[in-house]
Amino acid sequence: MADVPRGHTARWATGSNARGEGGSMHAYRRAAAGAAALVAVAAALSVTAAPADAADPCYSEAQPTTGPPLDLPTGPGCDDTVPPETSIDSSPVVGGWLRATSVSITFSGRHPDADSDPISYECQFFNSVSTPTTWQSCTSPFSRDGLDENTATPYTFRVRAVDTPDNAHDLTTDAWYPASADAPDYDQRPAELSFTADATAPNTFGFLRTTYADDSGFDGPMLVANSAQVRLQSSQGTTYRCTLNRKDVACNDGLTTLRPLGAGWKRFEAAAVDPAGNVDPSPFVEEFFVPRNLALGNAPRASRGDWRRFRDPGAFGGDYLESARYGAMLSFPVRNVREIRLLAPAGPQLGRVEIRVGRGQWYRVNLSSSDPQKLKVYAVRGALSGLLAGTLQVRVASHGKPVRVDAISAR
Known part of the structure; x- marks a missing residue:
């Protein structure tokens, strides 16, 4: 090795060392940065991918196959656990009453998720104390004629939407890959409507209470007070629609008092209204005269x-x-x-x-x-x-x- 001046040797050695160690450090830093970048990408991928995988639902229970020409099953079918929902859209029933002896009810179903399977329906219609255990295939609207009026037990209509292809496939019976369970593919909470049929209007009865026996030739008696009492009764219910000279007035079952009354002729009408909403077409009428x-x-x-x-x-x-x-x-x-x-x-x-x-x-x-x-x-x-x-x-x-x-x- 050639002689080098003292002092310079130290600087040369130091400089040579710095170059060698500096190259290693740069390489290490570059590797660390690359690893960090890979970790960041992997972390980003894991963050975005996890929800997608977790939210990946099963919309069809069809078993996967290899496809033509052999078309062999490659694994078990997935279980669609989200059945369709059912709603009753319209009916003539109001407040639990049907003012007719025939009924027509429209209904519909929908998937609450992205399922696109066709939907069919099953119905029950009964007026027995116990609920039937069987369901019948049906379509909207559901209609029924010849209903009995005022039955002891109301009529009940129930309908449930069915995921047609999934319901037809029982995962537990697959030959190659049978599942241990298969969730129901029909609405577990059927839409329901209960009602009583009543198409018969009530009859209204009444009379004017008065202490004065007016025997004049007029159709309506004269009162000896500026108020009147009318007693009302109905063949069905205790509700009435009443008018005095064609203006609505309050009235009730039993005794109704009309006061104060102005002078002149008065015409009081009362029509009974049964619980179904049927109104007496021939109301009770009382005419009377009020002095001045x-x-x-x-x-x-x-x-x-x-x-x-x-x-x-x-x-x-x-x-x-x-x-x-x-x-x-x-x-x-x-x-x-x-x-x-x-x-x-x-x-x-x-x-x-x-x-x-x-x-x-x-x-x-x-x-x-x-x-x-x-x-x-x-x-x-x-x-x-x-x-x-x-x-x-x-x-x-x-x-x-x-x-x-x-x-x-x-x-």
Whole structure:
């Protein structure tokens, strides 16, 4: 080896060492980087591949084969554990009732996943206490006629969707690779509909409760209160649709009270509604007449201070008017009037009133009686009299005796 100056030898050796070790380090670093890259790629592949494999479902239970020409099985078929779902789309049943003796029900099924196998259906229809154990093939819509009405046990319709090819293949019977189990390929929660058939409308019965026996020639009786009570009954159910002069009013089974009632003719109708929703086509009808309650507002200006109002629960409308001034007047317009009746108290200390329509004759009514009554009906003009129209007037016709008047029936 050639002599080299001291000091330079150390530097040369050091430099030579640095070059040799530097090459090894670079190679090591390159290898480590490559390994890290491979690990990263493998990690990335494992992260993306795992969910795909885990989410890979079985849509068909057909056994895999080698294909033509031998077409031999190569392993067991997979088990499709997700059956189709079933829904009832439409039916005439409302609230558990069918207002007919025939029914038509539409239904459908769907796969909740990407399964594309064809779907068929199986149905049950019964009205027995126990559920049948067998199912029948069916198609939508399901129809049935001649149903019995109001059976003790409701009718029940059940339908389930079936994965047709998978249901036809039993994995446990495969000759080469039999499976230990095969999950059902039909909907385990069938769609269900229960109902009772009732196509017969109910009958409605009723009568007007009144304490006054009106024997006039009119079709509808006159009331002696501004309220009416009607008792209702039905051949089926306890629900009714009621109207008063064609406007809906509340009513109920048993006793219905209509209040307060304005003056004039009233027509009350009640139609029973059975639980199935059938409505009586020929409702109960009651017509009656409500007198006009006399009020201080009926006094013209000249007589406005001549009348006083007294409350009395036994009076028509709960009050009556009293005046002791001769000629004190009450008035209101009427038309097409034949019969006139005055509703007023009777007593030994009471005087007289006179009543007329327009410029017609005055009809005198004596309120004096040895038999006191809180409310008495006085016949003023008969039902067969001629028609009148104009202003009906009531005036005090006695001196020194008070008169009490309550209501007027002018019809």
